[in-house]
Amino acid sequence: MFCSPHASNRQQAVKGRGKSANPANRFEPVHFVQDDDYEPHQKKTPTRYLKDDSESILATNNSPDIPFMYSLNPYRGCEHGCMYCYARPTHEYLGFSAGLDFESVILVKENAPALLRKAFLKKSWQPQTVVMSGVTDPYQPAEKHFRLTRQCLEVFLEFRNPVSIITKNHLITRDLDLLTKLAAERLVRVNVSLTTLNPRLTDTLEPRTSRPQRRLEAIRKLSEAGIETGLMTAPVIPGINDHEIPALLEAAAEAGASHAGYVMLRLPWAVKEIFSDWFDQHYPDRRQKVLSRVTDTRGGKLYEADFATRMKGSGPFAEQVRTLFAVSAKRFGLKLRRHSEPLNTSAFIRGDQLKLGL
Structure with a gap:
């Protein structure tokens, strides 16, 4: 039985964090409820890094609405602290909370590069694009110290296996040396996630x-280096950033992006509560209107997991977003992400070739 030391049912201001408390873990029978007169002594929550001894590194996907089979996540949990993050509930499988724990307790797969190399050495491996990361951001703050994403890129380059990267961190430009080498053989594609142009x-x-400007700068640097780079507007939040779609695509195109895609807001499990609490803190007057629009795109619910609609939503408002995005992309000369050409798999180097020094 696990009791999260931070669990709480009341919001507190925690400096530098997205979620200020921990909602109960749905898998745990016990959680803490904070007394109304409790005043926390610690206004700032430090990040803890725990070693993750996973014995494999490639996660397999069989969801028909996701266009890749394998993904690689060097870290579990994400210090970025995005309030809408659909990955938050994955921390509950580890005995933590989807709230503050997800942002402040980061599991680090120190053996990720070695495990990736081991996977590519298997005779059964069929070269194909691996996505970094399918769940958490590979360039979150922890990467500055652990450099696991960079080490994995070195393995991708060694074996000439294609990789697609999704990030919202300018830190990716640190690895331009490796990315340009991968790009020379059409082995890499980058999608920079940009939700808003409003820094507030x-x-x-x-x-x-x-x-936002740093992410646009990352798009510019990557594009100028010959790396295929696109914009990912994820998520589109009805009543919050949907009106920014044309401006977002225009800014990305001006920075050199070649393609664009989007995902409608997804609120699975504990994310519903976390995101609703964010409205109570920052936009209480807009909460009901926005959540009502969310339900309009989800068949009357806050979330619907159906593979046919979970990424784009359904209903009139979701159709308006689809149309606006497509028209804006065409206007600014951006391909829709689903029309991007597959990366190169023919350059893959087998293990026996490595031994021969080929």
Whole structure:
């Protein structure tokens, strides 16, 4: 039985964090309820890094609405602290909370590069694009110290296996040397996630991510280096950032992006409560209107997991977003992400070739 030391049913201001408390873990029978007169002594929650001794590194996906089979996540949990993050409930499988724990307790897979190399050495491995990361951001703050994403990129380059990267952190530009080598053989694609151009909104919605202009700068640097780079507007939040779609695509195109895609807001499990609490803190007057629009895109619910609609939503408002995004992409010369050409798999180097020094 696990009791999260931070669990709480009341919001507190925690400096530099997105979620200020921990909702109960749905898998745990016991959790703490904070007394109304409790005043925390610690206004700032430090990040803890725990070693993750996973014995494999490639996660397999069989969801028909996701266009890749394998993903690689060097870290579990994400210090970026995005309030809408659909990955938050994955921390509950580890005995932690989807709230503050997800942002402040980061599991580190120190053997990720070695496990990736082991996977590529298997005779059964069929070269194909691996996504970094399918769940948490590979360039979150922990990467500055652990450098696991960079080490994994070295393995991708060694075996000439294609990799697709999704991030909202300018830190990716640190690895331009490796990315340009991968790009020379069409082995890499980058999607920079940009939700808003408003830094004030970023401060509360995505507190530890790179600011919007820094992400646009990353798109510019990557594109100028010959790396195929696109914009990912994820998520589109009805009544919060949907009106920014044309401006977001225009800014990305001006920075050199070649393609764009989006995902409608998803609120699985504990994310519903976390995101609703964010409205209570920052936009209480808009809470009901926005959540009502969310239900309009989810068949009358806050979330619907159906594979056919979970990424784009359904209903009139979801159709308006689809149309606006497509028209804006065409206007600014951006391909829709689903029309991107597959990365190169023919350059893959087998283990016996490595031994021969080929």
